[in-house]
Amino acid sequence: MNDVKGGLRADAQANRDRILEVARETLTATSDASLNSIAKAAGVGPGTLYRHFPTREALVAGVYRKEIDALVALAPALVEAHPPLEAFRLWCDRLAHYGRMKHALADALHAAMTAGNLQEGYLPMVGAIDHLLRACEASGDFQPGANAEDILLLLGFLWRLPAGEVGEARGERLIELIIHGLG
Amino acid sequence: MNDVKGGLRADAQANRDRILEVARETLTATSDASLNSIAKAAGVGPGTLYRHFPTREALVAGVYRKEIDALVALAPALVEAHPPLEAFRLWCDRLAHYGRMKHALADALHAAMTAGNLQEGYLPMVGAIDHLLRACEASGDFQPGANAEDILLLLGFLWRLPAGEVGEARGERLIELIIHGLG
DNA sequence: ACCTGAACACCGTTCAAGT
DNA sequence: ACCTGAACACCGTTCAAGT
Numbered sequence: 001m002n003d004v005k006g007g008l009r010a011d012a013q014a015n016r017d018r019i020l021e022v023a024r025e026t027l028t029a030t031s032d033a034s035l036n037s038i039a040k041a042a043g044v045g046p047g048t049l050y051r052h053f054p055t056r057e058a059l060v061a062g063v064y065r066k067e068i069d070a071l072v073a074l075a076p077a078l079v080e081a082h083p084p085l086e087a088f089r090l091w092c093d094r095l096a097h098y099g100r101m102k103h104a105l106a107d108a109l110h111a112a113m114t115a116g117n118l119q120e121g122y123l124p125m126v127g128a129i130d131h132l133l134r135a136c137e138a139s140g141d142f143q144p145g146a147n148a149e150d151i152l153l154l155l156g157f158l159w160r161l162p163a164g165e166v167g168e169a170r171g172e173r174l175i176e177l178i179i180h181g182l183g
Numbered sequence: 184m185n186d187v188k189g190g191l192r193a194d195a196q197a198n199r200d201r202i203l204e205v206a207r208e209t210l211t212a213t214s215d216a217s218l219n220s221i222a223k224a225a226g227v228g229p230g231t232l233y234r235h236f237p238t239r240e241a242l243v244a245g246v247y248r249k250e251i252d253a254l255v256a257l258a259p260a261l262v263e264a265h266p267p268l269e270a271f272r273l274w275c276d277r278l279a280h281y282g283r284m285k286h287a288l289a290d291a292l293h294a295a296m297t298a299g300n301l302q303e304g305y306l307p308m309v310g311a312i313d314h315l316l317r318a319c320e321a322s323g324d325f326q327p328g329a330n331a332e333d334i335l336l337l338l339g340f341l342w343r344l345p346a347g348e349v350g351e352a353r354g355e356r357l358i359e360l361i362i363h364g365l366g
Numbered sequence: 367a368c369c370t371g372a373a374c375a376c377c378g379t380t381c382a383a384g385t
Numbered sequence: 386a387c388c389t390g391a392a393c394a395c396c397g398t399t400c401a402a403g404t
Contacts, residue, residue, distance in 0.1 A: 012368060034396060045370040050398065150357055156343055157336045174333055181364025195387060217377060228389040233379070370403075377396060384389075 016052050018042050024063045035059070068125065071095065075128035084135035091132055092175045096158045126152060142182040154178055199235050201225050207246045218242070251308065254278065258311035267318035274315055275358045279341045309335060325365040337361055
């Protein structure tokens with residue numbers, strides 16, 4: 001659905017790209033900007049935006065696609081380059097920091113979780129966490145049996161941190177608490 | 184602001200009560216019901232609802248007022264009646280279960296937290312948790328230094344549990360994990 | 367095959383006019 | 386002192402008409 005190389009006509013593809021670009025800028029500034037205003041800013045009719053992204057979630061997911069992919073790909077890389085527990089910590093830090101539309105992403109992920117349908121971006125995310133968890137279990141840092149979906153749910157607090165203090169002491173304190181709980 | 188015994192005229196008080204009653208029913212069924220529809224269902228003009236509850240948050244807080252108060256009052260009672268760790272567990276369970284408008288309440292609490300202003304209901308909530316934490320520290324179940332605001336933030340996952348499984352194994356698993364992390 | 371943009375029903379919010 | 390309800394600007398969404 002987010003195929004960049006899909007069979008889209010050239011103009012459609014251009015519109016899609018422009019919409020995503022404008023959406024990123026706009027939603028970063030004001031995470032509850034209206035879809036119509038994004039369409040107008042992108043120079044397309046509302047119907048066009050709606051065709052490409054039938055729902056607000058779909059638009060947010062589209063914007064985040066690359067960052068989510070990067071985050072997912074990062075997990076195995078970290079495990080190879082660092083001791084498992086260190087890898088887990090680093091991944092959590094990255095999760096906490098990337099982007100400023102965190103709230104919108106959190107909602108999208110939550111919707112994907114509660115909807116029960118395995119929406120794009122969610123399953124790989126769980127997979128990434130699972131990868132880290134198993135590494136930490138193998139090294140003996142975590143007790144076996146932890147569920148990746150559970151941990152993603154728990155890590156959701158990262159997006160509810162007051163705006164100013166992302167990555168500050170508070171987030172790290174709570175990540176440490178979760179790690180301690182897993183040990 | 185939520186004074187029931189305040190200087191409200193009789194008709195105003197009656198309107199207020201009816202609005203809260205209708206809001207509870209409506210929001211329990213559909214947590215994103217429009218304010219106008221609530222006003223209409225309560226038989227008042229939109230302006231009247233707006234006067235009593237200038238914001239959606241205010242309305243949600245109004246509905247939850249009593250339950251929040253009960254939750255806050257429960258903390259010391261539990262500490263007196265049970266061993267501290269048990270009290271903490273029971274309070275978390277209660278937090279997870281009460282009401283079905285959890286999502287709306289979560290948003291209101293979150294708004295209160297991020298706004299930084301000590302909105303009604305939030306501070307007492309933190310106080311209740313603090314009471315439990317200190318008891319658990321005194322008994323040696325928890326290590327000292329845990330921050331009540333942090334723990335409320337972490338417990339926020341309870342409201343993002345998929346609809347069906349409140350109070351199910353998953354919630355308890357994660358509460359246990361937090362407890363273990365605090366130990 | 368894709369886009370435009372008017373149109374629809376609705377939203378939150380305000381405010382003159384009533385009692 | 387409080388309420389009503391019309392009004393405003395806007396929202397998400399649809400769909401005929403265009404190219």
